[in-house]
Amino acid sequence: MKPEGDGIAASFRRVFPSFSLDVSLAVPGRGVTAVFGPSGSGKTSLLRCIAGLERAGSGRLSVNGEVWQDDAAGIFVPVHKRPLGYVFQEASLFAHLDVAHNLDFGLRRVPASQRRVSLEKAIGLLGLRALMQRMPGTLSGGERQRVAIARALATSPRLLLMDEPLASLDIARKAEILPYLERLHDELDMPVLYVSHAPDEVARLADHLVLLDGGRVTASGPTRELMTRLDLPLAHGDAAAAVLEAVVIAVEPDWHMSHAEFSGGRISLLNPALRAGQRVRVRIQARDVSLTLARQEGTSVQNIFPVTVTGLCADSPGQVMVKLDAGGCILLARITGKSADALQLQAGSQVYAQVKGVAVLG
């Protein structure tokens, strides 16, 4: 294994019965990278090739300087010798072992000198302390998935692969696990590849994004940029949204409100649990943004920013996605084609964005 540049560089070609995978990608060796695409686009196959669970006929993979596969040089490190963690769509716990022994399974196979994540830390991060003696069959779906994530973390992987870990869960269970995943992101310095087809998960968790379609990479880059690129599918449809970073400047507990500032102006948040000075990431959905030519007075909408139109693109029939610049930050607005025509919107138009809803991502 010879050292080479940081980051994860992968190229795989493999023909599967129903489609062919032909990808080449390079992503940062730190933070969360989401692999996003419709079902059948090859996300899981790509992840399985990276893990070595599937062997691409011709492929090359290096992870932060270590070569795990290079068919030109005859290198293929078997799965159990790769320092990775894998979280499957279904928890895949060992049914014959209780939670404690499931967690211990991988841990005790890792030499003490390579352990960087303590079992205690994994148990604490995922809130498993009360479950240690339970058998997998007695756990809820969300609990099982948390155990599976902790089990992978406990091996101190140098790359964590997660294959839609929330896909088999209902909305309540998803909401239960997402905060744990965000804590992972904040507290562990471990590169994560996260497969998903849910735009809201991507917006919440990913720093970097790889878009996959038909077994090919269609785009790769920082999440905020790709989510708002009008030529890409993420910036379309009901779930289209922009994410911005802001700093809390004031809290009004009596109104359950907080106020934060970003480069394009001030936003009010219906969230009293913030402190002044705290950095927050907020998501603004395109369908919650409307546009006016003049600043409205006497409206219930509190978040109004002056913006510049930087692009327009047809969305679903009768609707137009408008890309906006708010003091250097990108926003999306989805309005009807008729309105866009009435306002004579075009690139360069100076308008006001009225934002009806802002979600704090944590």
Add this chain to the structure above:
Amino acid sequence: MMDQAGLQAIALTLRLAATTTLVLLLAGTPLAWWLARTRSWLKGPVGALVALPLVLPPVVLGFYLLVLMGPNGPVGQFTQSLGWGVLPFTFTGLVVGSVLYSMPFVVQPLQNAFEAMGERPLEAAATLRASPLDTFFSVVLPLAKPAYLAAAVMGFAHTVGEFGIVLMMGGNIPGKTRVMSVQIYDHVEALEYSQAHWLAGGLLVFSFLVLLALYTWRPGSRKGDGT
């Protein structure tokens, strides 16, 4: 009452069944694993061969084994060239016959268990640093434990009740190849019905208890998602 010959027959039967079961568990495991995992065209033919004793009269199996392993048969020639002599009319010969005869009762439950657990536990173990051999002992065996119990019980019980093969290739040598079923046959031939009853009744009760245990104590209530 049970006579000396009867006790001898029981001891021999138990020894034969225990040896056969042990050989089958050891040899049946890789065979069942292969049958559960292979995509080769050989899976069908091999599976059919393993299942053959389910439908074939044991006498037919015994007859061909006798021919094959006899002094002029290919297997017989081979064992003679190794200096082992010929296998018919020996305990080893009985073990070989019993292994073939009871094979489906051991291989099929194991194969079903291996197929039912799927690839996922193996893949999960591999991503947790377990080598394939490690995975077999720490994941596959524990998950297949109920199947191993069923396979051992069925293989043992089925061997205890064997008659046709023993008669064809074991002969009727006291203490060497005369097992319970043959002993019963001898008693009946000699009109010694009360001795026959002891052994036959014993076998009946034994078989019933074995099946009762297997059907009532179901380890099928598997804990966990098993995915």
